[in-house]
Amino acid sequence: MYLSTNQLKKRRFPAAALALSTLSTGAIADPSSRWQTNLSPGVTELGQEVFDLHMLVVWICVAISVAVFGVLLYVLINHTKASGRTPATFHESTVVELMWTIVPALILIAIAVPATNTLIKLYDSSDSDVDILVTGYQWKWKYEYLSKDGGETFSFLSILSTPADQFEIGATAEKGENYLLEVDEPLVIPVNKKVRFLVTSADVLHAWWVPALSVKRDAVPGYINDAWTIPQKEGIYRGQCAELCGKDHGFMPIVVKVVSEKEYEEWVASKLSSSKADLTEKSLDELVASGEALYNKNCSGCHAVNGTGIPGVFPALKGSSIALGDVNAHIDVVVNGAPGTAMSAYGAQIKPDELAAIITYERNAWGNNTGDAVQASDIVNFNQ
Amino acid sequence: MSEHHGPATGIQRWLYATNHKDIGTMYLWFSFAMFFLGGSFAMVIRAELFQPGLQLVEPAFFNQMTTMHGLIMVFGAVMPAFVGLANWMVPLMIGAPDMALPRMNNLSFWILPFAFAMLVSTFFMEGGAPAFGWTFYAPLSTTYAPPSVTFFIFAVHLLGASSIMGSINIIVTVMNLRAPGMTYMKLPLFVWTWVITAFLLIAAMPVLAGAVTMMLTDIHFGTSFFSAAGGGDPVMFQHIFWFFGHPEVYIIILPAFGVVSEIIPTFSRKRLFGYSSMVYATASIAFLSFIVWAHHMYTTGMPLAGELFFMYATMLIAVPTGVKVFNWIATMFGGALTFETPMLFCIAFVFLFTLGGLTGVMLSLAPVDFAYHDSYFVVAHFHYTMVAGAIFSMSAAVYYWLPKWSGKMYNETMGKVHFWVAFIGFNLTFFPQHFVGLAGMPRRIPDYALQFADFNMMSSIGAFIYGFAQLLFLYNVVQTIRKGKVNTDEKTWEGAEGLEWTVPSPAPFHTFSTPPTVK
Secondary structure: OHHHHHHHHHOHHHHHHHHHHHHHHOOOOOOOOOOOOOOOOOOOHHHHHHHHHHHHHHHHHHHHHHHHHHHHHHHHHHOEHHHOOOOOOOOOOHHHHHHHHHHHHHHHHHHHHHHHHHHHHHOOOOOOOEEEEEEEEOOEEEEEEEOOOOOOOEEEEEOEOOOHHHOOOOOOOOOOOOOOOOEOOOEEEEOOOOEEEEEEEOOOOEEEEEHHHOEEEEEOEOOOEEEEEOOOOOEEEEEEEOOOOOOOHHHOEEEEEEEOHHHHHHHHHHHHHHOOOOOOOOOHHHHHHHHHHHHHHHOHHHHOOOOOOEOOOEOOOOOOHHHHOOHHHHHHHHHHOOOOOOOOOHHHOOOHHHHHHHHHHHHHOOOOOOOOOOOHHHHHHHHO | OOOOOOOOOOHHHHHOOOOHHHHHHHHHHHHHHHHHHHHHHHHHHHHHOOOOOOOOOOHHHHHHHHHHHHHHHHHHHHHHHHHHHHHHHHHHHHOOOOOOOHHHHHHHHHHHHHHHHHHHHHHHOOOOOOOOOOOOOOOOOOOOOOOOHHHHHHHHHHHHHHHHHHHHHHHHHHHHOOOOOOOHHHOOHHHHHHHHHHHHHHHHHHHHHHHHHHHHHHHHOOOOOOOHHHOOOHHHHHHHHHHHHHHHHHHHHHHHHHHHHHHHHHHHOOOOOOHHHHHHHHHHHHHHOOOOHHHHOHHHOOOHHHHHHHHHHHHHOHHHHHHHHHHHHHHHOOOOEOOOHHHHHHHHHHHHHHHHHHHHHHHHOHHHHHHHOOEHHHHHHHHHHHHHHHHHHHHHHHHHHHHHHHOEEOOHHHHHHHHHHHHHHHHHHHHHHHHHHHOOOEOOOOOOOHHHHHHHHHHHHHHHHHHHHHHHHHHHHHHHHHHOEEOOOOOOOOOOOOHHHHOOOOOOOOOOOOOOOOO
């Protein structure tokens, strides 16, 4: 058995690749198939290497299992009292015991070598073409495209777009194809370019995980971790937050759209031009109308659609002293957050015109009839 | 024997208990109750995951279920079960009249019901029970935690105090109360594994106490140990937690190794193979358990050199663990095997724990762990080691020693039914979780993408079967005690060796008042 594992190791790529092709092109041709039983090599060279390493170890484990459980089964069938045996009396053997200490150690060393090489590659995030700052929030992702030469940057939030009537208790709507794995605005990156992700968090721990891109990194407040990918195939790749981050941990997916370089550049240009805030004056009705949608998207996760929050965990806004009190105190809490609580600083996340609409909505919904219309300019002036 | 009195009557017997057998019995029943409580949370989890969409519970409550399931199973079910077993069996195995520190023994038990009452009461508090996972990573467990976290912290402190007292008691007992001639290298392996476990507990539990105390001051006294905004470090929490947490998993599994090493020789009618290498392997595993903690943290952004160190150290654990598995099989090799219920559980242990060990080797490889980490693959791995390891060995231990404890024999057919239902239920629950994990399903989510639906439904059905198997277990134990065939043989099992099989069945209130001599 050890001989065959060693042979397997020497020819590891052909052997593993063969094994992989039977596994992945047979029963599980489609990686998102419902009967997928294995890792997917994804669309990167590193992912393929990780996959090969995985398959190498799987086959070593299979070989060890066959040998060990083979002996076990033989003993269970043959060395029974029912077969009329007198038990043997041996109870030690230095040679055998040394053997089964040394041989596994050698197998482990044989695995450690390729594992070390792959890990070194995984850690090499140098010479990137595109840098993206990924920030985890309870329960959404913010993507900020950093500029190499100090030019303009832009950012946007990416939030689950599966409607609640597909998943909430008592939901009746039919679940869509990409149920829980779809967002309002995906991350867009160019094909065949080295993209570096700088991953951090604004509140609790999260982890940014896209299996097909072979990227998983913890998002830790106060730290910036980096990870990288070079996607070799255009397409849409989906992932999820991998670190428990509270109530809606299961509802903050990641969608990455890998496009051609030309398409990517056009997309960047359009994002740059559309990321300016609209500072024109709006009527109360306009603000409340656009504020409702924005509130439901950004705030209802904690404060609830009907503004009641979750008692003991997230405060209600309906009838709250902040939503009914001084406008500037309200703006302050939304823009700067409430330190030491789960309320994060939205000034860094959402454009002033949208913040104005949200605050106006909060001050005029669910019986909070203050009649206050907060304008985008109020937010901008507050920041100054 | 005549100068010794019997047990007190009524509630006083239990409240004021200082007898190792009474305290052992209380530990065992307490852990059994906690096992059902933690198990019922698992049933809620699996019922919610039966199909995609939310059907039964809100995500916030789901997180309370996963958190409390882990905490109750680890601290309430498995650990007290093995402490109870140690209380009963260590004095009987080393020829001691009782534990060395009987009043402390009483205290270490009676802390537990209060600690768990406090922990479970958090369900009824505003904001609900802890919902941040049994690993309670900061800052989700500090700044972002429900107010009940303070009660969780005090409960953990109490559990730690109880464990440390229990450990001191075991070490002192084994060091001082061994019968004449019972040298260290003659100790039954169960005693050896418990001595080593006790040292692990004494080293690890204060670290846990430190972690929760820092959480307490972060929450209430304005410190910033784990808050980046105040200059603290959330990753440091994970280092401290896992410096406790990794030894903790060996605290759970080493006594299980001990149980299996007692039972397999009995039903093989052959001495344990490689006794001394078993002792050294246990000690090596215990040592290694303190230098591998950060393999739980490969994705946190540790430097490359750190990753490599923890990867190599973790891979090393496979060597002494392999030695143990090979020794158990070599013990059976050439024996005259019979397959009573305890033996069935032990064989299943060897088989399933080895599978969990092999996935452990896979997880130890840092570059591949980036793909496995925080997926259901990890959930499958640790349930193969914890359930098929600790719980299966505990089931084996109960069937094996119940005739000694109660003087009654269990019904073998019913025992075997329990085993097979548990074995099938367990594998149906956890084997498919390897698949969904590799396919990309994160752990600790209340709802999932449609591609994971089939394996999750399978897993849930398996879990209900496994849950039902535990009702059979309870039924078997109760029926044995109430109506079991009377068994007064000192030596219940033909192939059994050891001092516990030289005392009458049921074991009288006081045993070894005069120490036996061990040749």
